[in-house]
Amino acid sequence: MEKRNIKAWDKVRARGGIAILITAAAFMLMISGLQQTYARKQIRKGLEKTAEMELIIKTLNIKSVLESVESALNNHAWEIEQLLPYPDSLFGLTQRLVEQNPTLDGCCIAMVPDYYPEKGRLFEPYTIRRDSGIETYQLGSEEHDYSTNLVFIETIEQDTSVWSEPYPNPEEPDVTLVTHTHPIHDKTGKVVGSIGVDLNTEWLGSILNSRHLYPSSYNLLLSEEGHLICGPDAETVNPQEVDMMVALLNDSTCSQNVSTSGRFHTLNFNNKENGSKGFVYSMSPGALNSWRLAVVNYKDEVFQPLKSLRWRNLLLTLVGLLVFAFIIQRSAHNLNKLEKANLEKERIDNELNIAKNIQMDMLPKAEQKASREDVDIYGSLVPAKIVGGDLYDHFIRDEKLFFCIGDVSGKGVPAALVMAVVHTLFRSISAHESHPGRIMHILNENACQGNDTNMFVTFFIGVLDLPTGKLRYCNAGHNGPFIVGNSIRILPAKANLPLGVVDDMVYVAQEEILAPNEALFLYTDGVTEAKNSQHEQFDMTRLEKTLMGLVVEGAITPKHLIDKVNEQVNAFVQDAEQSDDLTMLAIQYTRKAKDIIFQDTLTISNKLSEITRLNTFVISAADALHLEMGLTSKLKLAVEEAVVNIIDYAYPSGTDGTIEIHFEADSDCLRFLITDTGSEFDPTSVSKADTTLSVEDRPIGGLGVFLVRNLMDNINYERLGGKNILRLEKRYKQ
Amino acid sequence: MNTNITEMDGKYVVELEGELDTAHALEVEEAMQPLHEVSGKAITIDCTKLEYIASSGLRILLGLLKSAKAKDNKVVLKNLNDDIKEVFKMTGFIDLFVIE
Numbered sequence: 001m002e003k004r005n006i007k008a009w010d011k012v013r014a015r016g017g018i019a020i021l022i023t024a025a026a027f028m029l030m031i032s033g034l035q036q037t038y039a040r041k042q043i044r045k046g047l048e049k050t051a052e053m054e055l056i057i058k059t060l061n062i063k064s065v066l067e068s069v070e071s072a073l074n075n076h077a078w079e080i081e082q083l084l085p086y087p088d089s090l091f092g093l094t095q096r097l098v099e100q101n102p103t104l105d106g107c108c109i110a111m112v113p114d115y116y117p118e119k120g121r122l123f124e125p126y127t128i129r130r131d132s133g134i135e136t137y138q139l140g141s142e143e144h145d146y147s148t149n150l151v152f153i154e155t156i157e158q159d160t161s162v163w164s165e166p167y168p169n170p171e172e173p174d175v176t177l178v179t180h181t182h183p184i185h186d187k188t189g190k191v192v193g194s195i196g197v198d199l200n201t202e203w204l205g206s207i208l209n210s211r212h213l214y215p216s217s218y219n220l221l222l223s224e225e226g227h228l229i230c231g232p233d234a235e236t237v238n239p240q241e242v243d244m245m246v247a248l249l250n251d252s253t254c255s256q257n258v259s260t261s262g263r264f265h266t267l268n269f270n271n272k273e274n275g276s277k278g279f280v281y282s283m284s285p286g287a288l289n290s291w292r293l294a295v296v297n298y299k300d301e302v303f304q305p306l307k308s309l310r311w312r313n314l315l316l317t318l319v320g321l322l323v324f325a326f327i328i329q330r331s332a333h334n335l336n337k338l339e340k341a342n343l344e345k346e347r348i349d350n351e352l353n354i355a356k357n358i359q360m361d362m363l364p365k366a367e368q369k370a371s372r373e374d375v376d377i378y379g380s381l382v383p384a385k386i387v388g389g390d391l392y393d394h395f396i397r398d399e400k401l402f403f404c405i406g407d408v409s410g411k412g413v414p415a416a417l418v419m420a421v422v423h424t425l426f427r428s429i430s431a432h433e434s435h436p437g438r439i440m441h442i443l444n445e446n447a448c449q450g451n452d453t454n455m456f457v458t459f460f461i462g463v464l465d466l467p468t469g470k471l472r473y474c475n476a477g478h479n480g481p482f483i484v485g486n487s488i489r490i491l492p493a494k495a496n497l498p499l500g501v502v503d504d505m506v507y508v509a510q511e512e513i514l515a516p517n518e519a520l521f522l523y524t525d526g527v528t529e530a531k532n533s534q535h536e537q538f539d540m541t542r543l544e545k546t547l548m549g550l551v552v553e554g555a556i557t558p559k560h561l562i563d564k565v566n567e568q569v570n571a572f573v574q575d576a577e578q579s580d581d582l583t584m585l586a587i588q589y590t591r592k593a594k595d596i597i598f599q600d601t602l603t604i605s606n607k608l609s610e611i612t613r614l615n616t617f618v619i620s621a622a623d624a625l626h627l628e629m630g631l632t633s634k635l636k637l638a639v640e641e642a643v644v645n646i647i648d649y650a651y652p653s654g655t656d657g658t659i660e661i662h663f664e665a666d667s668d669c670l671r672f673l674i675t676d677t678g679s680e681f682d683p684t685s686v687s688k689a690d691t692t693l694s695v696e697d698r699p700i701g702g703l704g705v706f707l708v709r710n711l712m713d714n715i716n717y718e719r720l721g722g723k724n725i726l727r728l729e730k731r732y733k734q
Numbered sequence: 735m736n737t738n739i740t741e742m743d744g745k746y747v748v749e750l751e752g753e754l755d756t757a758h759a760l761e762v763e764e765a766m767q768p769l770h771e772v773s774g775k776a777i778t779i780d781c782t783k784l785e786y787i788a789s790s791g792l793r794i795l796l797g798l799l800k801s802a803k804a805k806d807n808k809v810v811l812k813n814l815n816d817d818i819k820e821v822f823k824m825t826g827f828i829d830l831f832v833i834e
Binding site for chain 2 (some may be wrong): 691
């Protein structure tokens with residue numbers, strides 16, 4: 001039952017553990033997810049800032065190139081003015097400009113048509129940088145009519161500098177050029193032509209693609225009308241990808257995030273064809289002729305650190321969960337162990353409680369004590385542990401009160417076991433043995449047998465003859481009891497050795513007469529050695545004082561004695577832990593002699609023929625008291641059987657002796673005292689006849705004592721002054 | 735104390751008269767000795783006039799019963815007075831004997 005419960009409980013707990021684990025895992029994953037989202041946001045924010053910075057820096061770099069171009073033109077503006085009257089000198093000018101500025105691929109001066117009539121309608125000195133070297137020639141012709149060129153027209157008409165849209169170099173189609181055109185004024189300030197320089201966008205490219213945030217990132221530079229001025233090399237980025245990006249940037253239907261400054265645009269892209277995803281940041285810095293600069297960043301690179309972080313997070317989560325699971329498992333295991341230990345302890349406690357009940361049941365019951373007038377008995381045992389090694393017992397057999405008190409060395413279960421054995425032995429031995437010395441001797445022999453644990457028992461046995469008040473006692477190392485009467489005194493008990501020490505120890509019994517109303521107070525050293533929290537002992541002085549106080553009060557009934565001592569000990573000990581079993585037994589002899597209303601005595605010799613006289617004596621005594629026939633018959637039979645036993649057993653055959661039969665009666669009790677001078681013979685120690693046997697098994701004889709016991713109420717034997725005294729009592733009604 | 739033994743219709747009848755106390759036990763035992771030898775005949779002990787019996791008397795009856803049982807004889811007790819019946823009950827003899 002218990003085992004099944006444990007298993008079921010284990011399952012529940014295992015489920016609980018798993019549930020906790022799952023919750024923890026979900027929680028940790030959630031946290032890690034939130035972290036990722038937050039980190040992405042932060043990275044994007046950071047990226048935006050960085051991209052903006054990058055674009056601004058690159059804008060500045062590009063601007064510096066463009067400005068160098070513009071300033072080259074500005075620097076030569078006055079020279080052109082000076083050279084206007086000499087058209088041929090203009091060739092030298094364009095040549096010098098290209099030579100002096102390595103960023104320039106070409107330079108041309110285009111005059112308004114017919115400005116130099118001698119040079120024809122179109123005059124356009126032109127210098128071009130070729131691999132073979134720099135060449136200068138007249139470019140303008142009817143085939144190459146620059147006057148229809150929109151840039152030329154705009155420059156002349158608007159009288160302003162213009163940057164052209166990018167266009168392929170007519171000489172090298174792979175190279176894209178942009179042209180910066182500046183108006184030329186004559187001395188009157190009238191616009192007479194334009195000068196333009198071709199900027200090779202490779203120059204810009206080297207700036208644009210010089211440094212990137214991510215390896216695959218690249219920049220794009222778009223013209224005002226959205227044409228690509230400059231992008232990455234075809235080797236590094238697929239031109240189709242670049243085209244797509246340009247188209248995206250020019251697509252006005254694309255939703256773009258605009259920064260607070262209004263210059264900075266963010267665009268997400270997701271190319272389903274090649275699976276690339278990313279962000280494009282673009283800005284149109286006014287400084288760059290309405291050109292647009294963009295940077296493309298790919299998501300997988302942007303969030304690369306996050307990716308590795310995610311794996312690391314996942315790994316850490318896993319490790320954390322494993323550690324957590326381990327802790328749960330260990331704590332469940334420990335809990336299990338604890339619980340098992342608790343169950344085990346509970347079981348032991350239960351068993352100890354049962355043992356305690358058994359032990360307490362072995363003590364005489366209160367109700368067994370009350371029924372007699374001639375003796376009052378009260379006992380108390382408070383074990384220090386659940387079970388203890390103290391014991392007391394008392395019972396009445398054949399008008400004798402057998403009692404004992406003992407203290408087994410040690411405490412707890414071992415002491416309790418020894419105590420149970422001693423107790424049982426005491427009961428069984430004294431069922432047939434009335435002599436305390438002999439009882440003690442047999443107990444000691446048994447206690448010494450196989451006493452490997454060297455336990456010993458201090459023990460006191462008393463046998464109080466209730467009709468006479470004669471106390472026979474024998475001590476084995478126990479505290480001498482008190483006699484409490486008009487005063488208190490300690491019963492002079494020889495100490496002797498405790499039981500279980502020396503197996504051939506001779507225990508001699510001692511005798512004392514208890515006066516009516518005197519009480520005997522027996523105790524174990526748990527009383528005198530009871531300790532308070534200051535480690536002081538209750539000791540003999542306090543015990544004597546307590547008992548003496550009761551004597552003065554005149555309250556010496558056993559219950560008074562024991563309750564008072566208990567009370568005093570408890571008051572003394574207070575909260576200190578009880579260190580030893582606390583056991584007391586008190587016996588008060590309360591016999592009251594009653595008036596004898598009739599008595600008679602017969603003396604016979606130890607012969608069977610005397611039985612007739614005996615029977616006549618009994619009948620005449622019964623007649624004197626007017627007893628009914630049935631009772632008379634019983635008395636006659638009992639006395640005859642008792643006397644026949646004495647004749648048969650107390651006198652060896654051939655010896656002569658006398659037997660005195662004294663009959664007396666008080667108001668409610670008849671009594672025969674049969675005294676003989678024969679050898680010691682205690683009929684009360686004869687074991688009971690078995691009346692249930694079959695004819696074949698039934699022994700002839702052995703019924704005498706059995707009949708006496710059954711016919712009379714009490715039977716009592718005493719050996720006094722070399723005589724056997726058998727006392728038979730029967731209650732009657734007059 | 736009288737012990738009369740008569741043989742009638744193939745049965746023995748023992749008539750006990752008086753008080754069977756220990757003082758008289760020996761003479762009764764001797765008087766009944768021949769009955770221990772009887773075989774095949776029932777023995778009836780008539781106790782109508784028996785006033786008292788002690789354990790010594792019970793012993794005689796038990797001895798006779800043991801002999802009779804050994805020879806497959808029946809022993810019947812008749813007319814026990816109340817006091818004696820009480821003793822028989824007390825000692826368990828009431829279960830050993832056939833009592834009429």
